[in-house]
Amino acid sequence: MSGGTLAFFILAAFGLGGVTTMLTARRVIHMVLALSLSFLAIAGLYVLLGADFLGVVQIIVYTGAITILAVFGIMLTPHGGLETEPKSAPRQGRRMPLVAFLLAAGLFAVLFWAVAGTRFARSPFASDEPVDAAAIGGLLLSSRYLLPFEVISVVLLVALIGAIVLAKDDASDTAGSVQAEEHAGTSPAEPPTVRADNAEAHRADRTAASARDTGESGQHVEKEAQLVGAVREANRE
Amino acid sequence: MTPSELMQYLLFSAMLFVLGLFGALTRRNTVIVLLSIELMLNAANINLVALSRFLPGGAENARLPHPSLAGDFSATLGQTVALFTIAVAAAEVAVGLAALIAFYRLKASPNVDEMDSLKR
Amino acid sequence: MTNAIASWLPWAVVLPPLVSFLLLTALGSKIRKAAGWIGSLATLISLIFAFRALTAVSGGATLVADPLLLLSYGDVEVAFGADVSPLSAIMLVVVAGVSFLVHVYSIGYMAKDPRIAVYFQYLSLFTLAMLGLVVSTNWVELYVFWELVGAASFLLIGFDYMRPAARAAAFKAFIVTRIGDIGLFAAMILAFAQTKSLAIADTFQAVQSGALAPNVVTGLALLIFLAAVGKSGQFPLHVWLPDAMEGPTPVSALIHAATMVAAGVYLVAFTYPIFAQSPSAQFVVATIGAFTAIFAATMALVQTDIKRVLAYSTVSQLGYMMLALGAGSVGAAIFHLTTHAFFKALLFLAAGAVIHAVGTNDITVMGGLAKKMPVTAAWFVIAAAALVGLPPLAGFFSKDAVLASTVPGYPAHFTAAVLTVLLTAAYMGRVLWLVFFGEARDAGRHAAAHEAPLVMRAPMHVLGVLVLVAGAFTAPWTGPIGRVFGALGEVAHAPLWMAGLTTALGLLGLGFSFLCVRGAIPCPLGDPTRAAYRLLEERYYIDWFYERAVGGAAALFGRFAEAVDRLVIDGLWRGIADALIVSGERADAAGGGQIQRYNAVALFALVVMLVVFALSMKGV
Numbered sequence: 001m002s003g004g005t006l007a008f009f010i011l012a013a014f015g016l017g018g019v020t021t022m023l024t025a026r027r028v029i030h031m032v033l034a035l036s037l038s039f040l041a042i043a044g045l046y047v048l049l050g051a052d053f054l055g056v057v058q059i060i061v062y063t064g065a066i067t068i069l070a071v072f073g074i075m076l077t078p079h080g081g082l083e084t085e086p087k088s089a090p091r092q093g094r095r096m097p098l099v100a101f102l103l104a105a106g107l108f109a110v111l112f113w114a115v116a117g118t119r120f121a122r123s124p125f126a127s128d129e130p131v132d133a134a135a136i137g138g139l140l141l142s143s144r145y146l147l148p149f150e151v152i153s154v155v156l157l158v159a160l161i162g163a164i165v166l167a168k169d170d171a172s173d174t175a176g177s178v179q180a181e182e183h184a185g186t187s188p189a190e191p192p193t194v195r196a197d198n199a200e201a202h203r204a205d206r207t208a209a210s211a212r213d214t215g216e217s218g219q220h221v222e223k224e225a226q227l228v229g230a231v232r233e234a235n236r237e
Numbered sequence: 238m239t240p241s242e243l244m245q246y247l248l249f250s251a252m253l254f255v256l257g258l259f260g261a262l263t264r265r266n267t268v269i270v271l272l273s274i275e276l277m278l279n280a281a282n283i284n285l286v287a288l289s290r291f292l293p294g295g296a297e298n299a300r301l302p303h304p305s306l307a308g309d310f311s312a313t314l315g316q317t318v319a320l321f322t323i324a325v326a327a328a329e330v331a332v333g334l335a336a337l338i339a340f341y342r343l344k345a346s347p348n349v350d351e352m353d354s355l356k357r
Numbered sequence: 358m359t360n361a362i363a364s365w366l367p368w369a370v371v372l373p374p375l376v377s378f379l380l381l382t383a384l385g386s387k388i389r390k391a392a393g394w395i396g397s398l399a400t401l402i403s404l405i406f407a408f409r410a411l412t413a414v415s416g417g418a419t420l421v422a423d424p425l426l427l428l429s430y431g432d433v434e435v436a437f438g439a440d441v442s443p444l445s446a447i448m449l450v451v452v453a454g455v456s457f458l459v460h461v462y463s464i465g466y467m468a469k470d471p472r473i474a475v476y477f478q479y480l481s482l483f484t485l486a487m488l489g490l491v492v493s494t495n496w497v498e499l500y501v502f503w504e505l506v507g508a509a510s511f512l513l514i515g516f517d518y519m520r521p522a523a524r525a526a527a528f529k530a531f532i533v534t535r536i537g538d539i540g541l542f543a544a545m546i547l548a549f550a551q552t553k554s555l556a557i558a559d560t561f562q563a564v565q566s567g568a569l570a571p572n573v574v575t576g577l578a579l580l581i582f583l584a585a586v587g588k589s590g591q592f593p594l595h596v597w598l599p600d601a602m603e604g605p606t607p608v609s610a611l612i613h614a615a616t617m618v619a620a621g622v623y624l625v626a627f628t629y630p631i632f633a634q635s636p637s638a639q640f641v642v643a644t645i646g647a648f649t650a651i652f653a654a655t656m657a658l659v660q661t662d663i664k665r666v667l668a669y670s671t672v673s674q675l676g677y678m679m680l681a682l683g684a685g686s687v688g689a690a691i692f693h694l695t696t697h698a699f700f701k702a703l704l705f706l707a708a709g710a711v712i713h714a715v716g717t718n719d720i721t722v723m724g725g726l727a728k729k730m731p732v733t734a735a736w737f738v739i740a741a742a743a744l745v746g747l748p749p750l751a752g753f754f755s756k757d758a759v760l761a762s763t764v765p766g767y768p769a770h771f772t773a774a775v776l777t778v779l780l781t782a783a784y785m786g787r788v789l790w791l792v793f794f795g796e797a798r799d800a801g802r803h804a805a806a807h808e809a810p811l812v813m814r815a816p817m818h819v820l821g822v823l824v825l826v827a828g829a830f831t832a833p834w835t836g837p838i839g840r841v842f843g844a845l846g847e848v849a850h851a852p853l854w855m856a857g858l859t860t861a862l863g864l865l866g867l868g869f870s871f872l873c874v875r876g877a878i879p880c881p882l883g884d885p886t887r888a889a890y891r892l893l894e895e896r897y898y899i900d901w902f903y904e905r906a907v908g909g910a911a912a913l914f915g916r917f918a919e920a921v922d923r924l925v926i927d928g929l930w931r932g933i934a935d936a937l938i939v940s941g942e943r944a945d946a947a948g949g950g951q952i953q954r955y956n957a958v959a960l961f962a963l964v965v966m967l968v969v970f971a972l973s974m975k976g977v
């Protein structure tokens with residue numbers, strides 16, 4: 001077993017392990033961290049494949065930006081931090097893990113069949129040399145790919161603006177930003193509009209979130225969060 | 238890189254893909270669903286990079302039937318397309334999380350279960 | 358003439374209006390005042406180059422410019438070229454000249470209109486299209502400009518789009534001329550199918566060499582003539598032209614008297630090599646022309662709108678030109694086209710000045726205006742005399758040339774044409790006496806009447822001088838002009854007896870209408886209650902027939918098609934849609950609105966498809 005193959009198996013083990021941890025973890029924040037491990041392992045695989053530049057981009061974008069963004073998303077939408085549902089699950093929240101598993105397994109079977117049944121022939125001109133970042137830049141700036149390159153930057157800009165517009169608090173549009181800032185100052189996590197029947201549960205939510213943020217004992221928080229879930233259910237009934 | 242090594246990569250990416258798919262189908266939290274989708278995109282990227290390793294490398298492109306095709310079928314191209322995918326994925330996460338914030342404001346919940354407005 | 362000049366001169370004639378059109382489109386309302394002058398200047402440049410082209414081709418040569426645009430589809434080439442033959446040179450000068458004068462006149466006439474820039478923009482577009490049409494070398498190019506002329510005409514008729522009548526007239530003009538345009542399109546297809554080339558010259562060559570069957574040649578000629586009938590307002594597609602008088606009067610002068618309606622005549626003259634090979638097509642042209650001439654003249658007798666009288670007169674005169682073409686004399690037709698452009702434009706411009714002064718089109722409320730507007734009245738009388746064909750005015754020579762061309766072989770047509778002279782004199786006399794002489798029938802309007810401003814008078818002066826001298830255009834001593842007319846072929850000269858006859862008939866008609874208007878003798882058509890008067894007033898019920906019978910039938914068919922569409926076709930699709938909706942609702946009831954469940958269903962479908970795909974791949 002060559003060094004490359006060994007490295008592949010180690011990295012693949014980390015990648016799959018991260019995903020498996022994600023699928024089995026109970027707390028959302030753990031899931032995100034587990035996934036960031038997978039992303040890191042994939043970056044390693046890129047390097048192994050001679051895509052050094054892509055590996056660096058993978059670390060910056062995925063393990064860096066997207067994971068952090070996901071953590072922010074979780075913190076801004078406090079929900080007790082638990083993925084698994086309370087015992088008295090609401091009707092519409094019923095999971096179908098078995099169906100999903102069967103479907104995913106079916107798809108994997110098809111993919112496996114396709115990969116195993118294909119004879120791959122390597123081009124005689126192919127090389128294992130790492131691809132230079134400058135080569136990627138040259139290709140992007142060549143006349144053939146310049147337009148897609150420009151379009152993708154426009155896509156990113158549009159996504160940026162769209163994200164701002166979507167996440168922007170509608171109420172602050174008319175009421176003025178001062179109020180919104182005050183709001184944010186006292187409690188950054190509080191959503192401004194909360195349905196009346198959920199208000200109480202939501203307050204409890206917020207307590208749980210802030211308690212977690214300030215580093216109180218996880219056990220306590222978890223219990224409180226479960227309590228919050230129960231209160232929410234009660235409210236919904 | 239040998240064909241059997243390529244198949245290792247392809248099978249690994251297939252596993253990542255279906256695991257991501259399973260996560261996207263079963264997890265409740267929208268953030269996790271989004272990240273599962275990212276995982277699926279990553280799996281596709283691994284395929285792109287791995288398969289492009291079987292294409293002619295940079296220097297041999299001069300032997301292609303037409304000079305304008307240089308770089309079009311190469312490891313560089315595979316990685317460039319993967320780069321495009323990453324850019325789109327980043328845009329998707331940004332918009333997805335913003336949509337989550339907006340959704341949370343409406344329903345006070347980050348769960349996908351609550352996204353049932355599709356039903357009339 | 359060196360080739361160097363030939364390569365650009367035709368374009369130098371055509372393109373200045375394009376520049377002014379683009380300029381006016383870009384600048385728009387910012388340059389209200391200057392818009393007219395920009396348009397006029399562009400047309401003046403065109404006119405100067407048109408004169409240059411005229412002198413260049415007076416020897417009978419043809420200028421062939423480099424194509425501006427060359428499209429090729431496989432073996433087929435579409436070259437947007439520009440040729441100037443003696444025929445098109447005359448047309449270029451007439452179009453650019455009248456267009457220039459009308460531009461200048463419009464500066465005064467439209468001065469108070471808030472959309473004056475748009476007006477000149479349309480006018481530039483029209484001039485461009487008309488000049489382009491004249492120099493076209495290719496069926497596609499010809500068709501493009503032909504349609505563009507129609508579009509500009511549509512825009513200008515409906516210029517005052519706030520008035521429902523103007524809108525209706527614009528639509529009517531567009532739709533009726535389109536019937537003719539179908540003919541040109543079909544002719545283009547037929548020519549292409551037969552010769553595998555879209556160049557007009559190739560079609561001529563195929564026709565002249567006898568490569569085409571006689572029936573095909575006749576069909577081609579008749580299809581082209583259908584287009585000419587539509588554009589030139591010949592029977593039975595004449596109905597749009599009188600309604601087109603809803604447009605501004607200078608537009609009527611330019612488009613619906615001098616140039617666009619003459620495009621039909623020009624088209625037939627231009628494609629004359631085709632008509633020359635088909636005696637039956639020629640006979641049709643002559644017959645339609647002669648019939649239209651006398652038929653339109655009768656309707657002009659009872660109109661009370663001054664512009665409508667002139668419009669029917671235009672239809673009638675265009676009939677003369679068609680008659681000459683049918684009788685085989687391109688020279689006479691184009692000669693009459695030229696003189697008619699001058700005197701009819703002058704009539705319209707003078708009528709515009711009158712309308713401008715008294716604020717109405719109705720000749721029955723005018724009267725005695727000669728005292729108030731002596732210059733306008735003088736030019737109107739001279740132009741009317743030219744229309745009637747009194748010597749020594751332009752119309753006398755050109756009309757006699759038309760009549761003379763019909764003498765060999767067309768006695769019936771000749772009789773109709775001579776009778777038309779009498780009718781023409783009668784209706785023009787009626788207008789003259791009612792508008793300019795006698796008592797003022799509306800004191801208020803009469804008091805407010807005034808002579809037009811200089812910018813409107815000047816073009817009338819120029820046209821007036823042309824009306825006085827244009828009769829000599831075919832004479833050899835007029836230099837390049839005479840030579841270029843000579844290049845069109847011999848223009849028949851009327852024998853003395855014919856000149857005497859038409860002059861006598863013209864004077865008779867004028868005198869008769871004078872006595873009639875004065876009430877000295879009972880008018881045969883003076884009583885609105887009489888059946889004959891009603892028949893003419895209602896324009897032989899042709900418009901009524903088109904609206905009720907043709908329009909009604911079309912509406913009926915439309916309703917039938919709509920019912921088929923609604924019941925059969927929509928029913929089918931609605932059934933499918935309903936089935937889908939029902940099945941979707943069933944599926945939806947199972948889905949419960951959950952995104953992830955939908956995703957799972959989609960994934961299930963994907964897996965099924967992949968499995969089916971995998972199983973269907975044999976031997977893998």
